[in-house]
Amino acid sequence: xxxxxxxxxxxxxxxxxxxxxxxxxxxxxxxxxxxxxxxxxxxxxxxxxxxxxxxxxxxxxxxxxxxxxxxxxxxxxxxxxxxxxxxxxxxxxxxxxxxxxxxxxxxxxxxxxxxxxxxxxxxxxxxxxxxxxxxxxxxxxxxxxxxxxxxxxxxxxxxxxxxxxxxxxxxxxxxxxxxxxxxxxxxxxxxxxxxxxxxxxxxxxxxxxxxxxxxxxxxxxxxxxxxxxxxxxxxxxxxxxxxxxxxxxxxxxxxxxxxxxxxxxxxxxxxxxxxxxxxxxxxxxxxxxxxxxxxxxxxxxxxxxxxxxxxxxxxxxxxxxxxxxxxxxxxxxxxxxxxxxxxxxxxxxxxxxxxxxxxxxxxxxxxxxxxxxxxxxxxxxxxxxxxxxxxxxxxxxxxxxxxxxxxxxxxxxxxxxxxxxxxxxxxxxxxxxxxxx
Amino acid sequence: xxxxxxxxxxxxxxxxxxxxxxxxxxxxxxxxxxxxxxxxxxxxxxxxxxxxxxxxxxxxxxxxxxxxxxxxxxxxxxxxxxxxxxxxxxxxxxxxxxxxxxxxxxxxxxxxxxxxxxxxxxxxxxxxxxxxxxxxxxxxxxxxxxxxxxxxxxxxxxxxxxxxxxxxxxxxxxxxxxxxxxxxxxxxxxxxxxxxxxxxxxxxxxxxxxxxxxxxxxxxxxxxxxxxxxxxxxxxxxxxxxxxxxxxxxxxxxxxxxxxxxxxxxxxxxxxxxxxxxxxxxxxxxxxxxxxxxxxxxxxxxxxxxxxxxxxxxxxxxxxxxxxx
Numbered sequence: 001x002x003x004x005x006x007x008x009x010x011x012x013x014x015x016x017x018x019x020x021x022x023x024x025x026x027x028x029x030x031x032x033x034x035x036x037x038x039x040x041x042x043x044x045x046x047x048x049x050x051x052x053x054x055x056x057x058x059x060x061x062x063x064x065x066x067x068x069x070x071x072x073x074x075x076x077x078x079x080x081x082x083x084x085x086x087x088x089x090x091x092x093x094x095x096x097x098x099x100x101x102x103x104x105x106x107x108x109x110x111x112x113x114x115x116x117x118x119x120x121x122x123x124x125x126x127x128x129x130x131x132x133x134x135x136x137x138x139x140x141x142x143x144x145x146x147x148x149x150x151x152x153x154x155x156x157x158x159x160x161x162x163x164x165x166x167x168x169x170x171x172x173x174x175x176x177x178x179x180x181x182x183x184x185x186x187x188x189x190x191x192x193x194x195x196x197x198x199x200x201x202x203x204x205x206x207x208x209x210x211x212x213x214x215x216x217x218x219x220x221x222x223x224x225x226x227x228x229x230x231x232x233x234x235x236x237x238x239x240x241x242x243x244x245x246x247x248x249x250x251x252x253x254x255x256x257x258x259x260x261x262x263x264x265x266x267x268x269x270x271x272x273x274x275x276x277x278x279x280x281x282x283x284x285x286x287x288x289x290x291x292x293x294x295x296x297x298x299x300x301x302x303x304x305x306x307x308x309x310x311x312x313x314x315x316x317x318x319x320x321x322x323x324x325x326x327x328x329x330x331x332x333x334x335x336x337x338x339x340x341x342x343x344x345x346x347x348x349x350x351x352x353x354x355x356x357x358x359x360x361x362x363x364x365x366x367x368x369x370x371x372x373x374x375x376x377x378x379x380x381x382x383x384x385x386x387x388x389x390x391x392x393x394x395x396x397x398x399x400x401x402x403x404x405x406x407x408x409x410x411x412x413x414x415x416x417x418x419x420x421x422x423x424x425x426x427x428x429x430x431x432x433x434x435x436x437x
Numbered sequence: 438x439x440x441x442x443x444x445x446x447x448x449x450x451x452x453x454x455x456x457x458x459x460x461x462x463x464x465x466x467x468x469x470x471x472x473x474x475x476x477x478x479x480x481x482x483x484x485x486x487x488x489x490x491x492x493x494x495x496x497x498x499x500x501x502x503x504x505x506x507x508x509x510x511x512x513x514x515x516x517x518x519x520x521x522x523x524x525x526x527x528x529x530x531x532x533x534x535x536x537x538x539x540x541x542x543x544x545x546x547x548x549x550x551x552x553x554x555x556x557x558x559x560x561x562x563x564x565x566x567x568x569x570x571x572x573x574x575x576x577x578x579x580x581x582x583x584x585x586x587x588x589x590x591x592x593x594x595x596x597x598x599x600x601x602x603x604x605x606x607x608x609x610x611x612x613x614x615x616x617x618x619x620x621x622x623x624x625x626x627x628x629x630x631x632x633x634x635x636x637x638x639x640x641x642x643x644x645x646x647x648x649x650x651x652x653x654x655x656x657x658x659x660x661x662x663x664x665x666x667x668x669x670x671x672x673x674x675x676x677x678x679x680x681x682x683x684x685x686x687x688x689x690x691x692x693x694x695x696x697x698x699x700x701x702x703x704x705x706x707x708x709x710x711x712x713x714x715x716x717x718x719x720x721x722x723x724x725x726x727x728x729x730x731x732x733x734x735x736x737x738x739x740x741x742x743x744x745x746x747x748x749x750x751x752x753x754x755x756x757x758x759x760x761x762x
Contacts, residue, residue, distance in 0.1 A: 190535050203538035214439050225440045227593065227755045228703050 001036070001380055004146050008034050011142065033428035034139060036146060039377050039390060039410040043157075046406055046434045049112070049120055049394070052303030053404065055294060057108045057396045060125060060281045062297040064104040067280060068094045078296055079289045084280065088334065091242065091277030093249060097266050100173040101400070104275040107166070107237075108396045109133075112304070112408075114375040121305045121372060123391060125290065127274060127282040129239050132409040132429075133395050134197035137162055139431040140407075155436040157406035162395070163204035169399035170205075170235050173271050181234040184208045184224065186215070188240050188256045198239050212240070217260030220267040235271045242276050284333040284367045285311065307372060313364040321368040322359065325352050328368040329419070330359065343419050345371055371419060377430065379412055389413045391421050392432065406434040442536050443597045444756040449532035449540075449548070450601030456525035457578035458609040462486060463512055463522075464571040465653040470505055472645060483508045489616045490520045509567060514559075522574055526555055529581075541588040544581065551577045596697045597755075603697070604748050607690035608741065610654055610677055615737035617650050618670075647673050654685045674733060675725040687740060688720045701755065709750045716743050 041049070066073050067084050074081045084090055109130025111123040140159050144151055167183065174181035187198035189211050202209035214224050215233065223230040238245065244254040249262035264270045280286065288309045291302040310317035310328070321328060330342040342355040359366055376387035394408030410430040411421035421427040466486055470479060483503050487493045492511075495518055500507040515521045519528075533540060533548040558565055558573075582602070589595045647668045651657040656676060663680070664672050680686045695717060698710050728736045 190531075199538040208439055208442075209538050210439060211441065214441050227438045227440055227443045227597075227701060 004036055005380065008036060008142055008146060011145070032135060033414060034142060035379050035412055035414075035428050035430045036143065037378050037380055037385070038143065038431040038433045039392070040433045040435060043434060043436050045118060046157075048118055048303065050404060050406070052120060053110055053112075053394060053396050054402045055298065055300060055303055056110065056122065056125070056290065057105065057398055057402065059294040059297050060108070060127060060290070061103055061105055061398060063293050064127075064275070064278055064281050065102045066297075068277065069096060073293065073296055076296065078292050079286070083285060083289075087280055087283060087285065089277070089279035089283045091280075093262060093266070094275070094277040098268070099275050100175065100271055103173055103398050105278045105281070106169055106173060106273040106275075106398050108398070109393045109409075110396060112392045112394065113372055113390075114392070115372055119305070121307050122290070123307060124284070125282040125287065126393070127278040128241065129274070130393070130395065131194040131197055131239070132393055132411075133162060134200040135429050136395070136405075136407060136409045136432070138200075139409075139429055143431045154433075157434040157436050159405040159407040159432075162405045163201060165397055165403050165405065166201065166237075167205040167207070169397040169403065170237055170271075170273055172399035173273060174234050175268055175271055178234045182232060183235040183237065184210045184215075184233050186210055186212070186236050186238040186240055188212075188244070192239070194239065201237070212255070212257045215258045215261075217258060217264050220260075220264045220269055222258065222261065222264050222270045233270060235273065237273050242279065245272075245276065284309075284331055285313070285364075287367070307369045310368040312359065312366040312368060317368070318359075318363045321366075322356065324368075325356060327370065329371055330355065330366050330368045332365055333367055334365070341420075343371070346417060346419065377410075377412065379414070379428075379430075381414060381416075386416070388416070389419050389421065390430065407432040438539075438593050438597075440756055442539050443593070444752075445532040445536040446539070446594055446597040447601035447752075447756060449529050449536070450598040451605040452525045452529035452532065453578050453581050454602045454605040455520060455609070456522050456529065457575055458605070459490070459512060459520060459522050459525065460571045460574035460578070461655065462489070462613070462653045463509060464568065464575075465649045467505070467509065467567055467571070469645060469649045474645075480504070485616050486512065489612045492518060492520060513567075513570070514562065523555065523559070526551060526574075526577075539594055541584075543584050543588045547577075547581050547584045551581070593701055596700045599697045600694060600701070600751065603690045603694050604744065604751075606685055607687055607694075607744050608748075610685050610687055610690070611737050611741050611744070613650065613653060614674060614677055615734055615741070617646070618674075618733050618737075644668060651676075656683060656685065659683055671725055671729065674728065678728065679720065679723075679725060688717075691717045691720060691744075698751075703754070705754045706751075709747055709754060712743070712747050712750070716740075716747070 063073065067090070071081075073079050074084060105127040107130060109126040109132065111126065113121050113123055115121055137160055150156075170183050171181050183205070184207055185198055185202040185205075187195060187209055189195065192198070199209055208214075208224065210224055210233075215222055216225070217223075218230075222233040222236070224233050240256050243251045244256045246257045246259060246261040247254045248259050250257070261270070261272075262276070265272055265276065288306065288311060291306050294300060294302045310321050312318045312321055312330075321330065324344075325342070326344045326347070328342075328344045330344070332340045342351065344352065347355070375390060377390045378385050379388040381388070390410055390412045392408050392410050394404060397403045410432045412428045412430055413419060413421045414426060414428050418426075463486070466482055469482065480503055483505060484493070486508055487496050487503070490512075496503070496508075496511050499515070499517070500511065511518055511521065513522050516524060518524060530548045530552040533545055537545045554573075554577075558570060585595070585598055589598070647670060648657060650673060651660050651668070654677060656673075660668065660673065660676055663676065663682075666672065676683055676686065678687050681688050681692060683689060691713065695710070695713055698706070698713055702710070
């Protein structure tokens, strides 16, 4: 086992599957620790999870369409208006803008934990620029390289065709007047922590990987600069946040974006995946309303559970949270990546008291959730094989139809007892197996 | 292809070629310096290494004296020197990293492995053996070129890599010729005054000086093979300028550039092809006697000006197209 681990580390580094860590000068590139014990689902359990994911993502897309158009869910009194219109993630620029097939979150990464047999909880809906899918595919390749016999002995559902599904999905949301869409991946550049993934996906899909400076807008159309002159761009899989997309419309100091992109987008001459303004639906302050959304738009009972959530903006929830800080996980509503959160059971007294000050100062910025009996999985650590907490991020693609590959990115908290699985906080990854019967 | 991608390909190839050229030059100087020779000449030969790359000013900002240790240190390790081997390998790898999707994974892994191995070498820098290190650099650069030839699709990407390699190579050969001749002119009269040493230094020049020049462009064995004769300055110059079989000769580089430039042709690149064609003609319809009549230094200056003009035009046309609308 130790030898296999060393081999895996060596291969990952030589191949350069690394990510950058913000605010860490030493070794600005690291490999994500890879654990060679897979996380396993039965086909049955997976089918249930998959149905739940499709349902949830469909409802979320309907929700985003609704709040930028008729606002029926607000009129029906299910989501309070101030939760939408006072939210920094709401983009007034998107009001009454029609997007192809009314799909806003073409690529969704839903973070899931399993509490017991068939009992799944959604931790977070990532609808902006979810990352990690390249690790899902690379982890699988690594496992096949290290343990070929295991793959012969069981039927493990393949995941390597994800880039094909992604390309098909992106093409299916092209602007309506375009016959053969020119798809590109827009990256902030090589210093972004997920640059490896941007390159990987562009390569696997056989499309150009562009930076903002490669593109320009003329007559509300987007072009890229090539060695043979300008070439029109129709679909942009963008891996840049809304704020940086267009210096004319959003942050004027952004050098990553393309001036005039929003105007081309609003004119319907280019598709952005994901759309601008999807952040409103994965914001942690909106999260508590998702089960109600599913019933409202689809008329179905939610298959996946929400984690009970205390909204600190409500006085009674705040009071409860303050009284139970040592038992709860407290997160910033707009935060991501495991930064700026408190894990009560693992925190020291000083950390809790320090966090209490922040929480009291800006209660509306936080939500709190009980720490679930998060599922664990055997993991190969220094001391041998031991249980470690894990979660799962499957990727849901919405285009002409909703598609996904059987599996996802399993993240594992390598520190004993830790519940934080983010790679920026010392988490690792595992291959995820769906066993066909 | 994206202009920025072409730019990265071009510079990845140029920096790789430059790292190799620098390594070869340093290796030769390092070995030549071990031979018995007059003190002034030794200093001159280290100085000329800086002259070739136009780095005297940058060097003098950091060091007081020109000697073996300082020059090697500056040309191998110095981060602030953009032409040092470490800087070249860094830039080659950074360019490769940006476009890793456009090169084969074999090419990327080769560049990346070079960089990772270099990190280990740098940690043990004090104990490292220069000859072995320079050998390693040459070997890694050969490997990159071989992997490119062996794995890349024969399309635009490969052409831009080729153009980068050839422009850097032509530039390097021309600079070496220019500088080495200049040195010879400067040093010889000094030696002439010292009657007793004259014989020694003359034979030193006649053989080791030109032999080292040949070695620095991998041309020593080729020279022997082609001329089966004593090493004379004129024949050395002839080999490096006019021999179409010699891979690093000027005429070779220009000849190979022409089909590559035609293969990447766009609506604005006619002028570059015209200039290249003219340069090829002026090499083809000239010979070594004419060059010596004109003065080799002047000839080289003219060549460098022309090839760099072509490189600038190329860059503006393909790599960083300026205006948009």
